[in-house]
Amino acid sequence: MITMEMLEKIRKEHRPILEERLLKEGKVIIKGNEIVLKGDYYKKQYRIALKNCGIINPGDIRDYIAMDGYAALANILRDKQPKEVIDDMKASNLRGRGGAGFPTGRKWEESFKKSSDKKYFICNADEGDPGAFMDRSILENDPHAVLEGMAIGGYAVGSDQGFIYVRAEYPTAVASLEKAIAEAKEYGLLGENILGTGFNFDIELRLGSGAFVCGEGTALMESIEGKRGMPRKKPPRTSHVGLWQKPTILNNVETLANVPVIMNRGVEWFRSIGTERSPGTKVFALVGKVVNAGLVEVPMGTSLREIIYDIGGGVQDGKVLKAVQTGGPSGGCIPASLIETPVDFESLDKIGSIMGSGGMVVMDENTCMVDIARFFLEFTVDESCGKCTPCRIGNKRMLEILTSMTDGTAEEREISELKELAEIIEDTSLCGLGQTSPNPVLSTMRYFYEEYEAHVLDRICPSGVCKSLLKYNILDNCIGCRKCAKVCPTSCISGKVKEVHVIDQDRCIKCGACYDACPSEAITIG
Amino acid sequence: MEFMFDKEKNKEKIERFRQIIQDHKETKGALMPVLQGAQEIFGYLPAEMLQLISEELDIPLSEIYGVATFYSQFSFIPKGENIISICLGTACYVKGAQDILEDFEKLLGIKAGQTTGDMKFSISSTRCIGDCSMAPVVTVNEDIYPRLKKEQVKEIILKYGGEIK
Ligand SMILES: Cc1cc2nc3c(=O)[nH]c(=O)nc-3n(C[C@H](O)[C@H](O)[C@H](O)COP(=O)(O)O)c2cc1C
Numbered sequence: 073m074i075t076m077e078m079l080e081k082i083r084k085e086h087r088p089i090l091e092e093r094l095l096k097e098g099k100v101i102i103k104g105n106e107i108v109l110k111g112d113y114y115k116k117q118y119r120i121a122l123k124n125c126g127i128i129n130p131g132d133i134r135d136y137i138a139m140d141g142y143a144a145l146a147n148i149l150r151d152k153q154p155k156e157v158i159d160d161m162k163a164s165n166l167r168g169r170g171g172a173g174f175p176t177g178r179k180w181e182e183s184f185k186k187s188s189d190k191k192y193f194i195c196n197a198d199e200g201d202p203g204a205f206m207d208r209s210i211l212e213n214d215p216h217a218v219l220e221g222m223a224i225g226g227y228a229v230g231s232d233q234g235f236i237y238v239r240a241e242y243p244t245a246v247a248s249l250e251k252a253i254a255e256a257k258e259y260g261l262l263g264e265n266i267l268g269t270g271f272n273f274d275i276e277l278r279l280g281s282g283a284f285v286c287g288e289g290t291a292l293m294e295s296i297e298g299k300r301g302m303p304r305k306k307p308p309r310t311s312h313v314g315l316w317q318k319p320t321i322l323n324n325v326e327t328l329a330n331v332p333v334i335m336n337r338g339v340e341w342f343r344s345i346g347t348e349r350s351p352g353t354k355v356f357a358l359v360g361k362v363v364n365a366g367l368v369e370v371p372m373g374t375s376l377r378e379i380i381y382d383i384g385g386g387v388q389d390g391k392v393l394k395a396v397q398t399g400g401p402s403g404g405c406i407p408a409s410l411i412e413t414p415v416d417f418e419s420l421d422k423i424g425s426i427m428g429s430g431g432m433v434v435m436d437e438n439t440c441m442v443d444i445a446r447f448f449l450e451f452t453v454d455e456s457c458g459k460c461t462p463c464r465i466g467n468k469r470m471l472e473i474l475t476s477m478t479d480g481t482a483e484e485r486e487i488s489e490l491k492e493l494a495e496i497i498e499d500t501s502l503c504g505l506g507q508t509s510p511n512p513v514l515s516t517m518r519y520f521y522e523e524y525e526a527h528v529l530d531r532i533c534p535s536g537v538c539k540s541l542l543k544y545n546i547l548d549n550c551i552g553c554r555k556c557a558k559v560c561p562t563s564c565i566s567g568k569v570k571e572v573h574v575i576d577q578d579r580c581i582k583c584g585a586c587y588d589a590c591p592s593e594a595i596t597i598g
Numbered sequence: 599m600e601f602m603f604d605k606e607k608n609k610e611k612i613e614r615f616r617q618i619i620q621d622h623k624e625t626k627g628a629l630m631p632v633l634q635g636a637q638e639i640f641g642y643l644p645a646e647m648l649q650l651i652s653e654e655l656d657i658p659l660s661e662i663y664g665v666a667t668f669y670s671q672f673s674f675i676p677k678g679e680n681i682i683s684i685c686l687g688t689a690c691y692v693k694g695a696q697d698i699l700e701d702f703e704k705l706l707g708i709k710a711g712q713t714t715g716d717m718k719f720s721i722s723s724t725r726c727i728g729d730c731s732m733a734p735v736v737t738v739n740e741d742i743y744p745r746l747k748k749e750q751v752k753e754i755i756l757k758y759g760g761e762i763k
């Protein structure tokens with residue numbers, strides 16, 4: 073167990089060792105007190121939540137300490153009352169990075185004010201949003217930042233017991249957290265009488281078992297209690313009545329990783345980054361048809377264009393940008409024409425999408441928007457907990473309609489029915505999963521209505537994705553090699569050797585085998 | 599598919615599992631960690647072990663089934679020797695993961711969620727394993743295959759001792 077003085081001593085002694093190692097590896101630039109990763113990809117980024125990722129060895133607590141780790145916790149325990157910590161958090165206006173953007177300080181205050189014999193502090197490390205992996209990166213590469221954030225939060229609200237709910241699909245993150253918790257306990261930075269100040273705070277790991285809805289706060293608590301992860305009715309708020317009916321705070325991984333940095337560098341500094349109403353930075357998982365896929369941390373308010381083109385290097389294979397999907401299954405598709413939009417909570421909301429956890433999927437001309445809406449609905453239907461009717465049945469009906477559209481069997485009236493269903497489900501579902509599940513449908517209908525019309529009225533898929541709507545044709549440059557006829561499983565291609573072949577459209581099952589087999593690019597999909 | 603849980607053959611595993619139950623007896627919300635332990639040790643949740651949990655933790659069997667069926671990581675049938683798992687998260691999907699899944703299904707002659715007759719392969723689909731920048735991603739047991747191309751599907755099956763149908 074170490075004291076405050078020893079913590080400082082470790083920091084001073086270990087920093088030069090860390091710097092020397094990093095310089096030897098040659099992947100960082102050291103400017104005074106700052107260490108940043110080298111390379112163009114990082115030049116335009118501003119790293120707060122990811123500041124230690126790729127720099128420290130997550131398995132060595134001294135590396136974290138050398139990067140000012142546990143300094144915020146130590147200073148707070150020595151100098152500040154819980155109320156002051158909460159006031160700082162409120163003044164920083166840090167907004168939750170897990171989806172809804174609720175101000176962290178205000179949430180903490182709710183729990184702080186509620187008196188109780190026991191309070192819990194949970195870190196939501198479920199990261200269910202497919203296509204997002206920033207939390208995983210923080211957990212694996214900088215686990216102590218999360219532990220320190222939780223301990224500060226625990227002190228502020230008056231909790232001595234923390235839980236980290238982490239998905240079982242992230243075994244490396246689980247191992248990294250286990251190691252970090254053990255090391256922090258050994259150093260006396262977690263557990264009983266932290267740094268000799270009398271403050272107790274312990275952290276336990278709980279594994280998620282593959283249910284997306286368990287990322288939702290109340291469902292997550294049910295799951296820790298050993299039940300099906302089904303959302304509870306709100307109010308009461310979980311900051312009043314949460315885990316085992318006790319006041320409980322739930323914060324996202326990225327949110328918590330911001331906390332020690334804000335406490336170290338000050339509220340003013342934090343508020344000078346980002347926008348007035350969304351201060352700080354946000355980490356995005358830039359994926360899909362983009363040249364440089366990866367995590368990107370930028371100040372709030374950075375435009376989509378800067379993220380996708382300046383940092384991401386633009387669309388792959390020289391293709392044209394069609395849309396950007398943000399916010400995962402709860403979010404929407406933003407058309408290429410709105411690429412100058414700044415990304416912050418308000419601006420995205422205004423154009424019918426959301427920040428969500430920061431997934432950002434780049435889509436090119438070969439992505440079909442109706443198919444993407446169907447894809448997200450399939451996800452929602454799979455993941456709905458089934459507790460309430462609009463979500464359980466409504467989403468299923470939406471999926472049926474979207475499937476018939478991509479199959480080419482939908483009728484015209486179904487376009488308006490789809491929209492009506494979407495609006496009702498949005499208004500009447502119990503939890504955030506159902507309330508936001510129509511977003512991918514509504515946003516694609518808003519910006520890509522003509523694609524819906526093409527699928528339903530003309531029975532064509534303009535992007536060439538929906539198989540049932542495709543037509544394979546053989547052009548005049550067919551050399552008559554018979555390769556296509558040989559592979560066709562339904563023997564529906566006819567023609568003599570060295571003559572142009574023909575496909576019997578009625579019998580074609582659109583398997584694409586002929587297309588793959590043709591040596592002279594004579595077969596087209598249209 | 600018929601299968602039997604052989605108590606004799608699994609003796610050692612059962613002992614290990616009993617220990618897990620003991621370790622969690624005092625834990626609040628013990629059911630989940632205990633089920634996770636069973637899934638890890640046996641590769642699925644044998645009915646006999648659910649019975650054991652019910653007795654030891656004093657939770658009705660119906661409630662245990664209610665919980666176990668809710669979470670997608672739990673399985674009630676043994677999985678094949680090699681588990682091929684195709685990510686169908688958004689990043690992987692827009693990069694053609696669906697086609698890759700269909701290729702595996704075609705070549706192994708089973709659908710996602712099924713196991714081959716010789717118990718050699720199971721196919722499953724997952725939602726995002728967090729390697730999205732390397733989409734499309736397929737895992738076989740613990741091995742990760744990033745940026746997978748359709749041409750590699752055959753190779754992978756052969757590599758794990760499969761025959762192409
Ligand atoms: C269906 C659903 C899934 C969610 N999944 C997650 C998740 O995986 N991780 C997360 O941090 N928040 C998730 N959330 C948001 C949480 O409910 C909660 O708002 C968040 O964890 C609060 O932390 P923050 O204030 O720090 O953002 C989800 C919400 C819903 C409705």
Ligand code: SF4
Pocket residue numbers: 285302303455456457458459460461463464501502503504505506507
């Ligand atoms: S909206 Fe869906 S996930 Fe949420 S409680 Fe209702 S059924 Fe469950």
Ligand code: SF4
Pocket residue numbers: 544556559560561562563564565575579580581582583584585586587
């Ligand atoms: S797409 Fe398949 S079924 Fe249709 S013509 Fe080509 S090979 Fe035959």
Ligand code: FES
Pocket residue numbers: 202203204685686687688689690691725726727728729730733735
């Ligand atoms: S979407 Fe496949 S790894 Fe994330």
